[in-house]
Amino acid sequence: MSGVLGVDSGGSGLRAVLAVKDGQDEDRATAPLKSGEPVRTGPRGIDAGHLVAQLVPMARQLMADAGIATLRTVTVGAAGYTSLGDSLRADLPSALARELGVRRLALAADGVTAYVGALGQQPGAVVAAGTGLIAIGTDLASWHRADGWGHLLGDNGSGAWIGRAGLDAALRAHDGRSGGSAPLLARGEAMFGPAGTWPGQLYPRTDRPAVLASFAPEVAACADGDPVAADILAEAARHIADAARAVCPTSGEVSGEVQVALTGGLFKMGDPLLVPLRAALTDRLPYARQVPAAGDPLAGAVRIAVDLAEDRLTLPREEDMLYVIGEPPALETTAPKTPTP
Structure with a gap:
């Protein structure tokens, strides 16, 4: 054998x-x-x-x-x-x-x-997202990729991106600036302690992307009653759909045979992210069929x-x-x- x-x-x-x-x-x-x-x-x-x-x-x-x-x-x-x-x-x-x-x-x-x-082995596009994010597509002649540049230069819409945006909104509320979210500030302080200590906790860490991503579920948990959190997830959905569109074979506009799938832990957030994401994918890739990832x-x-x-x-x-x-x-x-x- x-x-x-x-x-x-x-x-x-x-x-x-x-x-x-x-x-x-x-x-x-x-x-x-x-x-x-x-x-x-x-x-x-x-x-x-x-x-x-x-x-x-x-x-x-x-x-x-x-x-x-x-x-x-x-x-x-x-x-x-x-x-x-x-x-x-x-x-x-x-x-x-x-x-x-x-x-x-x-x-x-x-x-x-x-x-x-x-x-x-078929043409289409896949977005793989967790702490980071990358989109991969192929027309079976060549590969195409978008993003995957890490939390400092890209990974837009990823867990780290959502978590950082949520903490930014929390600190805006702490300062009294526009765009702040009191619910996110409360959840941030429950996780990390007083807001003034956050830079000292985050900046020196080598696992900073994972720490930022750990706050993404808190953003999703606030989305139903907090418009700031909902807007963060809606913007993340637009970034994810843009990455998928960048790599999806354009041949599908004529044939209608390409598929797009999502894979990775980020999408376990459920409806707070998936509802705006499905709408964004339909808007940007109307010719692609959204399918569940097989594995x-x-x-x-x-x-x-x-x-x-x-x-x-x-x-x-x-x-x-x-x-x-x-x-x-x-x-x-x-x-x-x-x-x-």
Whole structure:
């Protein structure tokens, strides 16, 4: 027996799932294993050595539990891969070949695995949002991305953005400026203490985006009775819809066949965000069909690994989005010319 491995590397750690064929030749996924430590970044970007140190024991345990000796393919989806993936591309293929015998490997941006988890291999757009936010789209010829620039330069409409806007409104109320929200001030002081202490608590922290995002549910909780909170979520919805429109294939204006999906923890806020967001998507993308995401980024990593193993992966190959090592001969003309480890 052999299997394929899907890996999701994000801000909360590393998750891995093994898929194996059952008696009916269907792919059956194991329960995921998770590390408690995010993969480090360094001068060369995402630290391939740190990822390997965490992943190899997890993979070996999954393989032993499933009774398999070899892996047909592995897909690693990583947060930050688009701009920080040099070390992974240079070092991960040989390391996984040496440690696990892997010969076919796909390295992907986490936005790509989120896309595939949500929509599979079809044209459309996916917005993946939690603490941060990125939109990914494809017409199956190339990838398109919007935002994902982090909480200082972008991630508009994300959890960190909503939380920061909520705290801004709270401080406006504290100061007596226009645009303030007394309900948000009360909730902010319940979470963080007196408003005057907030800068000292927030500015020095390395996990500042997550702390800001932790206040986003408080904004949603106030939205029903507080117009300031409702306006923050309505503006977030417009930002999210704008990102989706920026990456959605325009071919759908004629064919009407493209889909748009939302994935990530931000959308667990429910109606306070989703009602204005659905309206904004209908306004900006009237030709796209809004559908629920079929799965999460880890499911997308498994799907890519399965499709690669069975030579049916047709998604665009781009070094900083979806990079495949060990392509079958029929696809080598479109794959990066990197020697197989």
